Amino acid sequence: MTILVMGATGAQGGAVARRLVAEGHSVRGFGRSGEVPAGVEPVTGPLEAALDGVSHVSLVLPMLLERAEVDRWVEIVAGSGVRRVVFNTANRIPPAATDVALFESRRAASDALLASGVPTVVLRPPVYLDNLRAPWVAGRLAAERVLSYPLPADLPVAWISHDDLAAATVAALTRDGLEDDVLDIGGPASLTGPQLAAAFGATYEAQDVAAFQEGLTHAFGPEVASVVAATYHWLAKHGGDLYETDPTAAERLGIRFTPVHEWIAA
Ligand SMILES: NC(=O)c1ccc[n+]([C@@H]2O[C@H](COP(=O)([O-])OP(=O)(O)OC[C@H]3O[C@@H](n4cnc5c(N)ncnc54)[C@H](OP(=O)(O)O)[C@@H]3O)[C@@H](O)[C@H]2O)c1
Incomplete structure (x- = not known):
């Protein structure tokens, strides 16, 4: 094989x-x-x-x-x-x-x-949980105990x-x-944003998707930013039980x- x-x-x-x-x-x-x-x-x-x-x-x-x-x-x-x-x-x-x-x-x-x-x-x-290692997530988590991620706070996610x-x-x-x-x-359980943040001993902040896109534009250019942000814009409106x-x-x-x-x- x-x-x-x-x-x-x-x-x-x-x-x-x-x-x-x-x-x-x-x-x-x-x-x-x-x-x-x-x-x-x-x-x-x-x-x-x-x-x-x-x-x-x-x-x-x-x-x-x-x-x-x-x-x-x-x-x-x-x-x-x-x-x-x-x-x-x-x-x-x-x-x-x-x-x-x-x-x-x-x-x-x-x-x-x-x-x-x-x-x-x-x-x-x-x-992916590994997304939380990105500097713009991990930095605030370490410095301020705030988990900021561009998904609605009440969206259940099986990270x-x-x-x-x-x-x-x-x-x-x-x-x-x-x-x-x-x-x-x-993952074996779906967690809301606050539940995920609590696992890190932090509070949750639903990052504005437009601000997230702007950050990605600086880091990776407009094409990557717009392709990625399109999924998060959709999830913010229609996420439901998808995750x-x-x-x-x-x-x-x-x-x-x-x-x-x-x-x-x-
Ligand atoms: N659900 C999530 O949390 C999440 C998170 C991140 C990404 N994603 C998704 O995962 C998928 C992959 O993401 P990514 O591209 O960011 O992953 P990545 O880790 O950058 O890996 C992309 C892989 O594809 C290869 N590749 C890129 N363009 C290629 C080409 N033209 N021909 C041959 N190989 C090529 C790269 O090779 P080289 O580097 O050697 O060129 C690399 O091995 C995308 O659909 C993305 O949206 C999902």
């Missing part, structure tokens, strides 16, 4: 690649820089060549990949003859169509993979770590009986998701 981990030079794919290597798998890591975790064979493209001899694929799509390129990657993976694809949508997907490009391109990619005939497992995490995403991905790649499942993965925990996912995968207080203590 040779596994191609797409995005292995990034945060999510990197966590998946490290876990697969630790479990003794043969791992090839796709990304432009080639800076993959230790023990991973770097491949920088083209994608068709990277898939040669591969039996399993862990797929996460880069944020700024053009929609036509997303469709092309999915077509190449689906046509490659691999035995299983695990697609991390890197967000939950709202049940009905939206005007948010990230949601809709991931919805289309999921639908195309599931319809392709290649055994596919779709993993849909909500929001998940990259490590647990990696555990879910390895299970989805290797466990029998999961083919063509769509799993809303996430709630689904206990059936842990059962189906045969894993335990880490409670937030354990992640903080680790």
